[in-house]
Amino acid sequence: MPLRNKITILFIITVSGILFVAFAVLYWLRYNANEEEFYNRLKQKAITTAELFVTVKEVDSTLLKRIDKANKDILFKENITIYNHLNKEVYTNNDTINFQIDQKLLNNIRIENKLKFKQSQFKIIGLTYKDDYNNVVVIAGAVDNEGIKRLSSLRNTLFGLYFIVLGVVGVIGWLFSGKILQPVTHIINEIDSIYPQNLDKRINIQSNDEIDKLAINFNSLLDRIQQAFKLQQTFISNFSHELKNPLMKMVSQIEVSLMRQRSIKEYQQTLTSVHEDLKELGDLSDSLLELSRVNHSSTSNLLVDVRIDEILFDAREELINNNIQYRIIIDVEKDLIEENELLVVGNPYLLKTTFINLMENGCKFSYNNLIKVTYTTIKQYIQISFSNNGKGITVKDLPYIFEPFYRANNTSRVKGYGIGLSIVERIVKSHKGLIEIFSTENSETVIKVLLPLAKNKA
Template sequence: MQIRTRLTIQFGLLVSGILVVSFMAIYYFTYLNTVEDFYDRLRSKAVSSAELLSEPKIDPQLLKVFDRSNRNLIYNENILIFNERNRLIYSNTDSLSIHVSNYWLNEIRRADQIRYRDGDYYVVGIYNKYAFGKTVVVLGAQDLYGQANLDNLRTMLAIIFLFVTAIVAFAGLVFSQRALLPISRVMNEVEGILPQNLSTRLEVPNQQDEIGRLTTTFNKLLDRIEYAFRIQKTFIANVSHELKNPLTKMSSQLEVSLLKERTQEEYRTTISSVLEDIQELSQLSNSLMELAKVSENQREMLTDRVRLDEILWDTRTNLSQSNKTYKILYAIEELPEEDTWLEIIGNATLLRTAFINLMENGCKFSDNNSVLVQLIADQKSIRIEFSDTGKGIVAEDHNLIFQPFYRGINTANVKGSGIGLSLVERIIKLHNGSIAILPNQPSGTRFVLEFLHF
């Protein structure tokens, strides 16, 4: 069901419900007023009849004639007057339509005045006391006039209800169509946006209403989609370039070797160079797989409680053994009061990968192949700094250095794929940490990691 139809139905049901409740209230209170008014007229007529009959000079037959000539919109009235012995002393008709028992007569004397229904008849009973005696007057009649007015009112309310409901349904359909027209326009514009024209943005007529906010949200979503597509294209282009270089080098060396006979030493040199390129290609593919695996949403990978000082020490030992020229200085400025201040919930393998990249970068870009690792821990957070003495990273590259395959202007003479820092940033964010780049004095770069305790 379309929203326009649903809104029309809901609006129609709401207005119809209000009309039903209102009309029922009107009819109910009109009915009460009609009944009360008729009982008042019956009571007045009963009192008048009793007073006339109490006069000694008034003949009962004359009173009957008077009753027939003065109905006052009281139809089929039955006037009954009883004495103290419950004997009927006056009746205005020979055919009674109401039934009066001794019980009701005694109730009238006890309460002085009562009223009740007897089929279609409204009945009032009055205990009349005057100088010559006491009588009970019972007057019953049909309110045909009031019933006709109630029937007319019910018919009129039903017609008004149907007429107003039809108008409301039509008006709801028109106004819902007008209200949803901007959404239809937005839908048509969104359908026209293809991967080839992701730079297109929706027009925002009014940023204050809901449609304007929805359009703004769509534009922000398009910004993120365009950025993702751009990153994907850049990533694919960089991957193609990085894969093409070692493959081209290997192919060229092998083709040159096949042009003529070579000495055993020349073949050995060529094979060693090709193996080096293969290792570079293997390292690149492993980095790409690790980069694809690590995401901020993969919190299920964080299963253990790990100590960062132990991971740093193991990483330093392994990296020093694999490359004897690297010098990794490790320092803890102040021992924490509690060992738990050095622990976080994380994945030791991923953290070791991040620390290796930062240590290796520090050693590669320092003139003396050294990096200083400092650890500071307190009750609130753990802070780790990696400081090198290289040329440093220019300020313009600080916002770009964590993008895959991006390499700064000072890294042209050092081998690398530009994936390491991007992988480090993802691992740190996965562990609810932060990474920042600061200049090192007097030269070099300082990477600052911070993990908060929760």
């Protein structure tokens, strides 16, 4: 169901509920007032009849009946009956109507002095009338025909008014919901006009309400999507470039070799060069697989307590065995006495991959193939710093340093694919850690990795 219809229906239900309660209270008040008014009339008639019958000696039952018949203010099916102190009927103005009056009821009236009750459609009041010589009970009853008509008329009026008001409320609710949802419609129309070709388009913000906050969040989402598209384009462009270089080299060497007959040594040199290019493609493939594995790794697997110092020294040993020209110095900034100051919850393989990448980059881009690694604790984290002196990273390159295949201009002559730091960032984030880079061009570069200590995992 469209949101506009839901709002309209909810508005109608709410207003109809309020209106129903208001009309019900109004009817109830009118009903009570009508009852009170009718019983007061019965009371006055009963008192008047009792006074005439008891206090005026010249008035007897026959004369009183004549007086009652001559009275123009007679209620519908009115009957007034008087009972003496022995509870015997001594007067009634209407012999055709009889109420069910027994000794018990008369005694109750004498006790209460006044009693209201109903029999069938009759409303009846019983009260006592006393003077120096008499103690009588007067019963007055009638059918409130006029009150019934008034209540019926009021009821019909309220029902008619209720449905008329509901119709008006429905129209107003429809217009009201349309006005409320107008900004949403505006946002929907603008969203429909956004395509991959114009991702730089944004939703216009008109005010500062909740709907515009939704538009702001959507614009923020578009920013991230646009950034993802740019990263994808950069990735494809850089990957194509990295893949094309060794392939073109191999094709060129093979074509040159096939142009004429070569010696065995020349063929061997060509095959050796092609073999190196194939190894380069294999390294690129391994890097991509590593990046994919990190992107899809689940943090639920990172449940092992590992010592950072052991992982660091293992990474140093493996890297130096493969690159004897690298020099890696590992030191601790302050004495860490307790073992839990070195423990983190993580995947040993992924952490080792992180440290190998950072150490290799530090050695590869330093002037003397030297990197210094230090570690210490800072509050609930353990911080590992990797520092070297080399060409550094320019200010314009820093925002893109973690993008896959991105390489700064001053590192173009150094062998690599620009994937290592992307892998590092994803591994650190998967361990709920932080990574920061501080660099000055042609000077020192420092990369700091902060990982939560295992003692804080609870």
